[in-house]
Amino acid sequence: MSEAFEPTIIAYTCHFCPYEMADKAGEQGLSYPTNVSIIEVPCTGRIDVIHLLRAFQDGADGVYVVACKEGECHHKTGNLVAKKRLQYTKKILDDLEIGSERLEMRYIMTGEVPHFARIAQEMTDKIRALGPNPVKNGGAAHKA
Amino acid sequence: MKTESKLEKILESGQLAVTSEAGPPRGAEPEVIRKKGEMLKAYVDCCNVTDNQTAMVRVCSLASCIILKQMGLSPILQMTARDRNRLAIQADILGAYAFGINTMLCLTGDHQSFGDHPTAANVFDLDSIQMIQGVNKIRQEGTFMGGAKMTLAPKMFIGAAANPFADPFELRVMRLAKKIAAGVDFIQTQCIFNMDKFGKWMQMICDEGLDQKVHILAGITPMKGLGMARYMKNKVPGMDVPDEVINRLKGVPKEKQADEGITMAVEQIQQLKEMKGVHGFHIMAIEWEEKVPEIVERAGLLPRPKVD
Amino acid sequence: MIVAEQKPLKEIIAMTSPFKKLLIVGCNECVTVCHAGGRKEVEQLAAALAMAAQKDGRPLEIKEVTLERCCDPEYIEQVRPFIDQYEAVLSCACSVGTQYFADTYPTKWALPALNTSFMGGSLAQGIWAERCAGCGNCILHETGGICPIARCSKRMLNGPCGGSTGGHCEVNPDIPCGWQLIWDRLVALGRTPDYAKIMAAKDWNTSRDGGPRKIVREDLTI
Structure with missing residues (x-):
């Protein structure tokens, strides 16, 4: 079962440095695991707790946020805000026994073209080892 | 005389008074209280009995005072506003007076978060100044704080604490004046280690003429060693331990530090005897009551006066 | 304003777990301003509770609603048309609001999602302190x-x-x-x-x- 497990991973990716580098990586033919789905955001400061929770609720096994390095945010403090919201969400994930380690924050700077693929590979390996999001194994719950 | 208090008689006679304190045990052991009483009896005029000191539950001050009273000591009933509303305060005063206890100390009390019941509710119906006012009203008007007439109104000799080292320093003298206006008769100060600051405070008191209106007993605490000095300096709120105290203890070998602490206390008393406005000493040897006789003797405060 | 904070999630999960149909109600007043029980917090809490139920294999139907005010009878009335479809109200209002649900709907459980802390104000973004x-x-x-x-x-x-x-x-x-x-x-x-x-x-x-x-x-x- 665990060998067959292919995780679903969401990468909330900042429009600026990180997304640009992901784009460049594509142009250069650098591949990254197909497990990772990118959601481009105007700034990681736009990501709210609910966006992170919804990803897990809808079946993601892992979520990560790719931000510009601290001090490099196009909107000055967006990545710092995101970092705090991640911390808050991690506490919820721990309380729910989903596990805060399924959520991570990563940084990419302009010029770091291969980083996007490397991070995607690292997260995929990590989440694959952790196994599926336990929410998915539950019964047939639904939201009105 | 306002009261029958032994402390009042000694202070009014112009002699230096000596008081000490006995902390009741954390178990129902009357012999512990008696032992402390025996130790102190011949060496002090009156003995304070603490009231759930540092918010740790102990035998109540009232019961311990009764034990000491029955041994022939003159106990001072300490009472905090933390654990009692005005009903309980007055009931305890009536009870105390019924046993011949006629001297008390009105305190707001340490916050319960310091003690072993941090989840308890506190009371603080009154603060220390309002408690003084109430006890003085009972004495002067013979009525309860609520206004109803009492059949036999206790005449308590009323004490309070003062901390010359707490902040803001500039209002500490004004606060003392408020306690005097409320009706306080005597003050026992916080443990004095910073003699310069205490001298400055006393000077301000004398400048205001407050030394003529209240008897100030200087608080003396012998240091058991360097560890205690450091703890008092760093951990106890409102405590002012200057570096010279730390350094003097540091300068002697560990096994001699206790002796040095006693010597320092004796020297302090000798120095303070000369200070205008100091009418006596309140020796707080924390869980070290057995050293009080030695301090009193070496400080030249023996024999204690006899009053009827 | 009244300042409150959300109870620990595990406590909320424990108090809501007996129920299969839950109405989560937020309030647009004080608890919105102090980020404890407004629309946004209701949404987050609903997502978290839904996940908790999913994980345990418990069926749970949640409806989210945020009222203008939960300390006035006329607003509490707004849930009357659908309250019968739910077993309990999880109130993200202050404890005043929670009690209004209990008073208005005597046969429905009213559960507090918040600890109502004090009357105060904000000192800075994310910091509140008691004043009265x-x-x-x-x-x-x-x-x-x-x-x-x-x-x-x-x-x-x-x-x-x-x-x-x-x-x-x-x-x-x-x-x-x-x-x-x-x-x-x-x-x-x-x-x-x-x-x-x-x-x-x-x-x-x-x-x-x-x-x-x-x-x-x-x-x-x-």
């Missing part, structure tokens, strides 16, 4: 505009106690000494002689000690 203890007889005109009842840990009317050090309370160095603040105000106002006045024992009858309180304005009643 609701004693029912304001004395701010006598204390330089700083309340000793709410801001002194021992609610002393003739403070400060001997534990005030460097402007801090003995209870916790993070708490400013209320009486230091009062004194600083008196100094700034040139009113230090006011300190000499003894404030008499307070009549606590107007506070909680007098029993649950009620105000009736005859001119407004209909």
